[in-house]
Amino acid sequence: MTTENNKTLFTPVNIITGIFLAIGLVITVLRFTKGLGYVTNLDDNNPWGIWISFDLLCGVALAAGGYTTSSACYLFGLKKYHSAVRPAILTAFLGYALVVFALHYDVGRPYRLPYPIFVSPGTTSLLYEVGLCVFLYVTVLAIEFSPAAFEWLGMKKLRNTVTKLTLALTVFGVVLSTLHQSSLGALYVAVPSKIHPLWYSPYLAILFFVSSIPAGLSMVIFEGTLAHKPWHHMMDKTHLDEHEGVILGFARGASISLAAYFCVKLVAVAYDNNWAYLATGWGAWYLLEVLGFVALPSMLYAIGSREKNIKLIKWTSALTVFGIILNRFNVSIVAFNWQLPSSQRYFPSWMEIGISIFVVTVGVTVYRFIVSRMPIFFEHPEYKDAH
């Protein structure tokens, strides 16, 4: 997106970006002048819609690549993943920043978002826990990302000071991630009467946390695949050399963590003896989610990793990402209020969808700006081996 070398600003991608941004800005004005009722299909029975299900729940789950990659490299000592850390941290940072951004649309009084932390903490609420952790984690991610920016800006001393904090930040990041990934699931523990028994469980916290691991690993593979062609010219030799190793290694981790998640899902059904529900229509939908989007990708990752089939792994990562999104939607929208008559059920309005697309577009645009300029896919020549 540069104007150097006579490159035009009006590439097809930029035009589409511009359209989505423009639509988003219009809806933004409507949201804050006419209210949530005008822009969304939310109502008193369905107070949470896709801005929670997608922007918050999926956004956080899919940004899990940050803590999984940085802990693999810095805590578990797997140095061969080092080139994947910066892209993963960037994705996570943008992901969480967008979650906070999107929340400004959903809550009734966004100007009071600091209240739970700085004015009146509702410490009995798991949403308080989510808010506190997300606030702290966005800060951690910003600091973890900052060396790339400092290198780009030539601020050597600042960059070196911050880099010393990597280990502490990584540990703190894993603590925070564990807490908020699980707490997002725990939000729904308070609502057994409204969620279908196959998706409700007192174990929801564990289900959400465990599934965030393959979610993060798969996003790193998936996003790495998407970025490989357009940003190939920004990738240095280390990054390109390590690329396949990252994919193979993460495929293994994803296979095992998906298998673990599958086991936890079964335990959750067994906990309240809910097996009979599997024979219903809802049961068929549940089996589709668990067999098609948890068990199947676990197997495919295993096969792909064993046969070193990169193509299979890449497709499986897309399958897994979709499966995580499906699960979050199932818990929060599809299986939520399952007992209400269909006339009272929720479906998003086009303006809600428009804002969700707008938020993603903003994220992708910032991502493109950063990776085309800052040392994300390559090591800055002045700081080689300085890790």
Added chain:
Amino acid sequence: MEFFVYHDYMMFTKSIVYVLMGLFVVGFWGLWAFMTSRDEEIHKMPEHHKE
């Protein structure tokens, strides 16, 4: 202090818990910094001074 409502009791205990969590973070960091401070000194020392 008598609590009549479980919610009020939870509010009280969980508030203490969050303060404790903050102390844990600071405490762990402090312990770690203390433990590894000599390593840093050694790291900065010239080669021939190390044992």
Added chain:
Amino acid sequence: MKRRQFLGLLGAAGITATLGTEAQAASGHTFDGYPNAKGVLFDSTRCIGCRKCEAACNKVNKLPAPAKPFDDLKVLDTERRTDAKAYTVVNKYAGKKGPAFRKIQCNHCMEPACASVCFVRAFTKNPDGSVTYDASLCVGCRYCMVACPFNIPAYEYNNPLTPRVMKCTMCHDQIQKGELSAPGCVTICPKEALVYGKRKDLIEVARERIKRNPERYQDHVYGEQEMGGTNWLYLSGEKFKDIGLREDLGNVSVPTMTSGPLSVVPMVAALWPALLGGVWAMNKRKDKVAEEEQKAAVKAAKAEVKAEAAAKLAKELDKAEKDKAQAIEREVKRALEEAAAAQKEEAAAKKDEEGA
């Protein structure tokens, strides 16, 4: 030292004071609610669906005028719920004994879900039994609406910047200020279907009515145990689920349900740093050992090479010495031979001289 001791004692005393003189473990202690908490008993068998309670509530809380007036009874033909302009509605249900009516409003739970899940403490369970909402703190996250098992809280979705959650207050403010002696709906009911009093007493009243008239009532006081107990209680002739009160909610309150996940939170904060630090240390040590082994291997290799080179050098030197010695020997031999030959020549030449 003395000052530190004093401060230490002060700190210890302070902590002990805040933690309470008696440990009130949740496991042993029961939480029975405020002893003088008030509530309302609604007797569905007395309700005629006149909607006067809705009108009184609207007036007493200065709520906006409704789309259809309160004396329009055709409204009862559709099932309604509370909304941003109505803290309470009456619904008509088809009962086995004829039409039955139920007044819907906040049940002022003993352990309210809304208060438990609110991340900004905007809800309070008051000693008078009511659950009230503080619009000056609310961020508008609407988790209370998600969590309420009775689907009571409503939201001002059409307010762009200052939307509020709307729900029945049991006329807490008005009663506190002395403007009312009982909630507006209770006072206006022409059939005395609503009774305001201490929750304890209301349960006795309810039980008494059931005992005196067993064919008239279901043998259950709804709200006595449901969701941990509510301060708004119900008597009914029809089955409770037939007048829209769910019978599958269970007796566990939301605070109790969420205390499990909540208690894991500090455990993670306490344990993860130690575990992760341990993992890091193990890997660092593994790397260090690997590094040292590599160093040792390099050193050994170097030494080996050095030794080999030294051996080679020694061999070469040896050989050179030997060669030199041999060369000297050869030279000496040659010199001797030359000397001998020269001597022989000299002798021959002398002989020739003597013969001539």
